[in-house]
Amino acid sequence: MRTITIAIACSALTLGVTTTATGSAFPGENGDVVFTSNRTGNYEIYTMRAGGRGVTQLTDNNADDGNPSWSADGKKIVFASNRTGNSEIFIMNADGSQQRNLTKNATDCEGEIGDDLTTCEAQAEDGQPSFSPDGKQIVFVSFRSEGLGLYLMNSNGSNVRQLSEGGVQPSWSPNGEWIAYSDGIDQGDEVNDDAVLDTDIFLIRPDGSDKHALVSIEGEKEFAPSWSPDGKRIAFVSDQTGRDQVYVMNIDGTGMRQVTNAGSNTDPAWSADGKYLYVTSTRAGNSDIVRIPAQAGKVRNLTKASTKRDLQPNSQPLR
Numbered sequence: 067m068r069t070i071t072i073a074i075a076c077s078a079l080t081l082g083v084t085t086t087a088t089g090s091a092f093p094g095e096n097g098d099v100v101f102t103s104n105r106t107g108n109y110e111i112y113t114m115r116a117g118g119r120g121v122t123q124l125t126d127n128n129a130d131d132g133n134p135s136w137s138a139d140g141k142k143i144v145f146a147s148n149r150t151g152n153s154e155i156f157i158m159n160a161d162g163s164q165q166r167n168l169t170k171n172a173t174d175c176e177g178e179i180g181d182d183l184t185t186c187e188a189q190a191e192d193g194q195p196s197f198s199p200d201g202k203q204i205v206f207v208s209f210r211s212e213g214l215g216l217y218l219m220n221s222n223g224s225n226v227r228q229l230s231e232g233g234v235q236p237s238w239s240p241n242g243e244w245i246a247y248s249d250g251i252d253q254g255d256e257v258n259d260d261a262v263l264d265t266d267i268f269l270i271r272p273d274g275s276d277k278h279a280l281v282s283i284e285g286e287k288e289f290a291p292s293w294s295p296d297g298k299r300i301a302f303v304s305d306q307t308g309r310d311q312v313y314v315m316n317i318d319g320t321g322m323r324q325v326t327n328a329g330s331n332t333d334p335a336w337s338a339d340g341k342y343l344y345v346t347s348t349r350a351g352n353s354d355i356v357r358i359p360a361q362a363g364k365v366r367n368l369t370k371a372s373t374k375r376d377l378q379p380n381s382q383p384l385r
């Protein structure tokens with residue numbers, strides 16, 4: 067067994083480079099895409115038009131911001147940032163104004179040493195947020211208890227409560243009845259080699275009931291679930307071909323089919339009209355945002371980041 071270090075946890079929760087977060091898509095006309103990029107040197111949050119034009123930077127600080135996800139009405143964006151010294155959940159308006167820390171879960175670990183320091187710091191890490199379809203709640207990942215788990219809070223940061231022990235990359239269903247997530251964590255705070263190589267997709271009710279595995283393939287990783295706007299399909303990532311590729315399946319786990327094949331592809335997020343998937347892809351040799359038809363058609367490279375990294379797309383209408 068080996069404990070997840072705070073360095074890995076911070077990277078995973080704030081940026082999703084090690085463990086990606088997903089954003090859910092809700093019904094509506096196809097709108098702007100929010101995404102993360104280090105094109106200015108550190109990771110900030112940007113928006114662009116559905117076709118890749120009109121890139122606008124929303125955050126600007128010396129820390130790293132990531133994991134952006136739209137509210138269903140397109141007026142708010144929830145995201146993670148380590149600008150306070152640890153990863154916290156922030157919310158802002160769609161234009162980047164009124165950025166506000168919702169979790170404020172910093173822990174003073176001064177004077178602690180050894181394993182106690184690691185545990186103390188780990189408890190302060192929050193990340194990978196996703197709005198409920200009614201905009202009243204946010205599900206997120208946190209180390210604030212004895213290990214990694216899913217938590218819920220009101221959209222103003224109040225009434226924080228634990229949903230599950232273990233779990234990452236939560237994505238809320240459009241009807242609000244389910245939360246999809248990935249889990250390969252054992253005991254909530256430790257990972258063994260088998261668990262790292264074998265993660266599964268789970269469903270759970272917002273009240274913590276009816277938890278069950280949706281996709282479980284022994285010896286392979288299935289992760290990063292994302293609901294279609296009609297609630298009938300889930301996109302996710304699997305390494306069953308030897309590289310991370312995006313798949314789509316029905317919500318009962320049937321009808322699985324591969325939709326990417328070139329390069330490594332992660333972070334799937336549906337367009338709000340359900341016609342496309344926005345994906346982080348290395349098919350051009352670097353990390354870009356590409357738009358892939360959900361059925362069949364031409365893949366369009368939207369960002370062309372050159373030597374920089376663009377990742378974590380999430381599509382929402384601006385109403």
